[in-house]
Amino acid sequence: MTGETSSRTTKRTPPQLADAKPVLLSGGNPQIAKGYGDEPVQAYIAAMPGWKSGVGKRLDAIIERSAPGVRKAVNWNSPLYGLDGRHWFLGIHVFARYIKVAFFRGAEMEPPPPVASKQKHVRYFHIHETDELNEKQFSDWVKQASKLPGEKM
Template sequence: MSVSTPLTAQRVSDLVLENRVIRAPYYHKEHDEELQFTDPDRGLQWGADVVPAMLGLFRVEHATREDHPEGWVGFARHWRGATLRIDFDLLTDVDESDPIIVVTAIAGRAGDASIDDDEFGAIEVLAKVPGEDDWAEREKQYQAVRRTDDTDGSPAVSAYIAALPGWKRAVATQFDDLVREELPEVRSAVKYHQPFYGIEGQGWFASFSAFSKHVKLSFISESYLDPEPPSGTGPQRQALDLQESDTLDENQVAAWIRQAAENPGMGW
């Protein structure tokens, strides 16, 4: 569920340093002729730009857009000569007091002192412009926390699923439910920007990811499953691709989950 409580840049910074931040499955970078970058072909980087900006270098605004009623937006001075706009939601599990930050989009805005935003009008950004040294220090902090690229625990997976649109959320929820029904003690985490499921002390055995037209359910095993899933390039990457019109065969997927969990193919 979404959380609509007072939020400060410091609170965001604390959540980042607690490794409670993920990228939404539909995360995007706005890019058009009005957005100026030092290197337009490269654009903005997820790690190098977004997370350091969340470490005390920006202000926050409560969004009131119809499609973003409980969300937050951050504005940060960008050392490359523009300003970052970071859109994010706060989601929490019913059993967790601390929310997960789910970053949904970033955009670069040219401007030295303030920017004009569609939702908030003129935005005064930080009086002190962070220099390259400031950003480098935040990048070190970020890397120290994210070295394993692992946001652990079911709340992060729940936040990831909640951020999926429509039918993709339904498929992901169905798969997540099946995994937890078959293996109540399963360990879950968001790694490499997708949910993974594993057996403590043995390794990861399944994951899923969302694409523009399909959801991929992946099984990670040291051996081939029986019968073999239709997609994939080897025993450690066997997969089932589901489009909106497809129906998930719960019995078959549950069997693959059990088989893969017996012989996980990816270590911690």
């Protein structure tokens, strides 16, 4: 069969998802596929580079304690937290030098998280490597945020 090409192709088995390391996007933010539940959030936290992964675990634990029944998802390469699985009160995003926690109705909280946003209702809390996390204040913000209307995303 000289000159003919075979119509058969060799299939390669893709690497197992558990073995593949997530790609780190600009600033070190992990690229995690959109998904609902604890599993994609834990994959995101595990992929956070360096010191950020440990802080991510602490934040996740505080959120779970402070908002019983919290629902989780990863969307737009960011973990989201809400109570009904459709409306979200908090999101986390990794940047090169810090972790940004977005409280989607943070302007309505007392005291509001310290960093303003271009969006009227959103307030941010930034965590740098050398910062001491005030768990009591963070927990209070989570409790307040979980009682406010969430953002549909």
